Every structure is written in structure tokens, then in C-alpha cells.
Amino acid sequence: MKRLSILICIVCVVFVSKAQTTEDTWKQHSRHELTLGFSDPLLQSFLYGVHWNWPSFLWQNDISIPENWFTKDCYADRYGMVPPITLSYRYRLAKWFWIGGSVSYYGVYHTYRDRFSNEVVARTNMNLINISPTLHFSWLNRKYVSLYSGLSGGYSYYFSKIYSTQEEKILPLAQSYWNFQVTAIGIKAGKKWFGFAEAGIGTQSFITAGFGYRFNEND
Amino acid sequence: MKKYIFVILTIILISGCTREERGQLTQRGHEICSAWNTAVDAILTDDVNPAFVLNAWIISDEAERYIIEDRYFPQYKIRQVDATTYGLYKGAEPYSTINTHGTHITDEGAVWTVTNHFGYSYAIFPIVEEDRTVSITNLGNDQWAIALDSAGFPQSVTHWTLSLERFTNHCSIFAENFTLSGDGAFAFPVDSYWEMQYGSTDEPVMQHYTLERPMQNDANDGNKLKWEDGKLSLTVSHSGYESVDVVMEVLAYFHYGITYRGVTEVWDRIGDTVYYE
Numbered sequence: 377m378k379r380l381s382i383l384i385c386i387v388c389v390v391f392v393s394k395a396q397t398t399e400d401t402w403k404q405h406s407r408h409e410l411t412l413g414f415s416d417p418l419l420q421s422f423l424y425g426v427h428w429n430w431p432s433f434l435w436q437n438d439i440s441i442p443e444n445w446f447t448k449d450c451y452a453d454r455y456g457m458v459p460p461i462t463l464s465y466r467y468r469l470a471k472w473f474w475i476g477g478s479v480s481y482y483g484v485y486h487t488y489r490d491r492f493s494n495e496v497v498a499r500t501n502m503n504l505i506n507i508s509p510t511l512h513f514s515w516l517n518r519k520y521v522s523l524y525s526g527l528s529g530g531y532s533y534y535f536s537k538i539y540s541t542q543e544e545k546i547l548p549l550a551q552s553y554w555n556f557q558v559t560a561i562g563i564k565a566g567k568k569w570f571g572f573a574e575a576g577i578g579t580q581s582f583i584t585a586g587f588g589y590r591f592n593e594n595d
Numbered sequence: 596m597k598k599y600i601f602v603i604l605t606i607i608l609i610s611g612c613t614r615e616e617r618g619q620l621t622q623r624g625h626e627i628c629s630a631w632n633t634a635v636d637a638i639l640t641d642d643v644n645p646a647f648v649l650n651a652w653i654i655s656d657e658a659e660r661y662i663i664e665d666r667y668f669p670q671y672k673i674r675q676v677d678a679t680t681y682g683l684y685k686g687a688e689p690y691s692t693i694n695t696h697g698t699h700i701t702d703e704g705a706v707w708t709v710t711n712h713f714g715y716s717y718a719i720f721p722i723v724e725e726d727r728t729v730s731i732t733n734l735g736n737d738q739w740a741i742a743l744d745s746a747g748f749p750q751s752v753t754h755w756t757l758s759l760e761r762f763t764n765h766c767s768i769f770a771e772n773f774t775l776s777g778d779g780a781f782a783f784p785v786d787s788y789w790e791m792q793y794g795s796t797d798e799p800v801m802q803h804y805t806l807e808r809p810m811q812n813d814a815n816d817g818n819k820l821k822w823e824d825g826k827l828s829l830t831v832s833h834s835g836y837e838s839v840d841v842v843m844e845v846l847a848y849f850h851y852g853i854t855y856r857g858v859t860e861v862w863d864r865i866g867d868t869v870y871y872e
Contacts, residue, residue, distance in 0.1 A: 439622065439623055439626045440626060440630075442630065442783040442784075442785070442800035442831075442833075443785055443800060443833065445623055445626065445627055445800070445831055445833075445839060446831075446833055446836035446837070446839065449623055451616075451617055451618060453617070489617075491617060491618065491620060491622075492620060492856060492858075494617070
């Protein structure tokens with residue numbers, strides 16, 4: 377097993393170095409990239425929960441607790457979610473090295489209704505915006521396909537509001553914190569227009585896929 | 596490429612929207628009745644019935660005792676603590692202690708007391724002292740008064756009369772047709788989360804109830820409570836809130852009509868009632 381692992385590493389190193397050392401005119405290639413990616417919301421859902429924002433004045437989602445027998449009897453009628461959407465820009469400094477930045481958005485929206493009258497009693501929304509500088513390492517470059525890894529770290533701003541239609545309450549909440557994202561492996565395929573998919577871990581997601589556009593200043 | 600982009604966008608937009616069911620309107624009433632049933636089931640199953648079974652064990656010969664132990668106390672050992680007191684032990688830990696006061700439970704006027712040392716282990720159970728004590732008094736004519744001794748917490752009380760149709764097996768009450776009548780109150784402790792959110796309070800959530808039509812147990816294999824008739828009316832109250840009235844009518848086995856806020860719906864399960872045929 378150990379020998380096999382060493383062999384695989386050697387093959388990869390040779391393969392990648394061959395890919396990187398191949399003399400080509402990479403500077404004539406597009407040096408700017410714009411991408412729009414859509415990520416799985418698993419981590420965000422885990423962090424914030426699907427019902428993270430049950431309004432406290434409707435606190436009744438666990439009726440096995442005797443106190444909750446007396447609170448307003450509501451149900452979460454509609455749950456809307458915008459999975460993490462990321463807009464990125466990257467500039468190619470070297471054949472294998474890109475720098476750039478990204479902005480992503482994730483939103484969860486709820487509507488709560490009275491179980492008996494079915495009237496809307498509250499609406500809530502939660503919004504999360506991540507802004508991060510990014511580094512990409514393009515370690516395999518072919519004509520139509522490239523493989524890459526990446527790192528990013530930045531700042532997240534989280535804000536939410538609760539609207540109660542009956543009690544006319546608006547309860548805003550805002551906080552901010554650091555974020556990070558490590559892309560273990562990603563693949564891009566295409567020419568000017570291309571598709572991409574990547575896997576990693578971080579505050580954004582595990583899996584991201586989307587499309588992008590390459591261009592040069594002269595285009 | 597544009598086609599794939601369109602497909603990706605569509606899938607994401609569709610998967611991002613879900614909707615919860617409105618659910619049954621009486622689900623809170625059902626929960627309230629379930630809490631009541633869980634408490635009643637615990638008292639009858641863990642306190643009252645072991646006393647009747649122990650009575651059978653005491654009057655049996657050695658061979659019959661083995662059968663009773665295997666059937667009704669498979670996880671416990673019976674130990675005589677003193678001349679009138681017996682203990683059910685789980686390992687070296689006493690699960691409950693039963694004082695016969697030197698009588699048989701079938702003797703008219705006999706008073707037995709059952710102290711359950713794990714009486715407070717339920718996540719949701721009326722407030723009683725750490726060791727829950729139930730008194731069983733023989734009223735004659737196969738009737739027994741069941742009283743929850745809540746000296747430390749007087750909010751929780753039971754004024755029940757247990758009436759056996761025919762006490763033929765002289766052992767488990769669940770193997771007989773019996774009725775439970777009376778009234779009482781259960782005081783449910785406030786949740787720690789509530790305390791965390793709104794400040795500590797010792798005032799419990801109260802549940803006052805009356806059995807308008809006696810709850811009737813259908814004779815079964817002897818290990819479980821099996822309601823098949825009866826009508827319960829209860830009111831729950833808590834400081835600062837409007838009290839809530841709930842009615843539960845047992846229409847048949849696995850058919851419970853719950854009336855809450857003027858709406859009646861039928862449920863097929865209540866509290867800890869176990870599914871079996």
C-alpha cells in the first residue's frame with residue numbers, strides 16, 4: 377500500500393510537472409475569468425438550521441414542552457432558500473497561479489401562519505454575504521480542461537429580520553465573522569465559456585458548480 | 596452550454612423551496628392528552644400493577660413464583676426487605692419498594708404503598724417527590740383507591756378508583772377488564788430552556804382533569820394498558836396565559852377523539868400507548 381501511494385505521488389508529480397513545463401504561449405490565453413457558481417447549502421443549513429429563526433414570540437416548535445401549549449399555534453408554511461451563489465473574478469498572474477475575489481449570497485425565508493385561521497402571522501428572512509479574496513492554483517492545464525485547487529478567506533456579514541403582521545414587531549439581527557474556503561480539487565472545461573465543478577470545505581459549501589467566461593483586455 | 600446553465604438554474608430554484616404541512620388542528624390538544632396518558636400509564640404500569648403482581652407472587656408456591664417473575668419481572672429481582680416490605684431490584688439498585696403493611700392487597704381495607712425510586716426519571720412527568728409514592732387502598736368489591744402521595748409537591752394529586760370487573764387471575768390488572776374513574780391534577784415542571792429564556796420560575800404548568808366517563812382497559816396479555824372506552828376532560832393553565840380546555844374520548848382501541856379549540860379530530864395513538872394486537 378505504501379509503495380502504491382508513493383508510485384501514485386510520483387506519477388502525479390511527473391504528470392503535473394510535465395503539464396506545467398510544456399512550453400506554450402499561455403500569456404496569449406485569456407487572463408481574466410468571471411464565474412458564477414451555485415453551491416450545496418448543506419453546511420449553511422447545518423450552521424443555521426432550517427428553522428433557526430423561529431420567532432421567539434411564536435416559540436412553539438416543540439410542543440412536548442408544556443410551556444409551549446400556551447403560545448401561538450403556528451406552522452412554517454413556506455420555506456424558501458437561495459443556496460449559496462458566488463460571483464468570482466480571477467486574474468491569471470502566472471500559468472498556474474490566479475488571484476481574485478468572490479462575493480457570495482445565501483438566503484433563507486420563512487412564512488408562518490396561524491394553524492387555525494391560516495392567516496400569516498410572521499415572516500422572517502436570513503441573509504448571509506461572504507466577501508473573500510481568492511487564490512487558485514491551476515496544476516493541470518490542457519487546451520479545454522484544467523484542474524485546480526484554491527484557497528480563500530474573508531469576511532461574512534449575516535443579517536436577518538423578523539416581521540410580525542399581528543404584533544407589528546420587527547426584530548433585526550446582524551453579526552459578522554471570518555470565513556474560509558478550501559477547494560481541494562476543481563475542474564474547468566470549455567473555451568471562452570466554460571463549466572466548472574469543485575469540491576472542498578469551508579463556510580461556503582462542500583460542492584460548487586457553475587459556469588464562467590474567459591476574456592482578455594483586447595477582447 | 597446555455598442549455599446546461601438553464602437546467603442547473605432551474606434545479607436550484609425548484610429545490611430551494613419547500614413547504615410544511617399545516618398538520619392536524621388538534622395536535623396541541625393531542626400533545627396535552629398524551630402527557631396526561633403518559634403520566635397515568637407510568638403510575639399504573641410502574642407502581643400499581645407491580646403491587647398486584649407482587650401480591651400474587653407472595654401467595655404463590657415456588658414453582659408459580661418463577662413463572663410470575665419470568666413473565667412480569669424479567670428484569671428485576673424480588674427481595675424481601677423486612678417483614679412487610681418487598682423490593683424490586685435492578686442489579687443492586689432498588690427500583691421500587693412495596694410495603695404491604697402485613698396484608699394482602701385483596702383484603703378489604705388493606706393499604707399498600709409503592710415507592711418508585713425512579714419516579715422522576717421521565718423527561719415529562721408531573722412533579723412529585725424524588726421517590727414517587729402511590730397508595731393503594733382496597734375499598735371492597737374489587738375496587739381500589741389510588742392516591743399519588745405528593746406531600747412535597749401538593750399540586751400533583753390523584754383521586755382514582757380502580758374497579759376490576761372480575762379479578763380472576765389475581766395477578767396483573769392489565770389482564771382484566773377494569774375501569775379507572777375520578778379526577779386529579781398533574782403539575783408539570785417548567786423546562787430548563789424556558790428558564791434559560793425567561794428567567795427561572797418554579798411555577799409548574801397545571802393540568803386539572805376529570806374522567807367524565809371511566810377509562811376502560813380491555814383485558815390483554817397482562818403487560819400493557821389498553822384503553823378502549825372513556826372520556827377525559829382537562830384544563831391546562833399557566834401563569835400569564837389563558838387556560839386551555841381539551842377533551843379526549845376513547846372511541847375504540849386506537850381511536851381517540853381529541854377536541855381542542857372547538858375542533859374534534861380522531862387520532863390513532865396517544866402518549867406512550869404501544870402498538871400491538
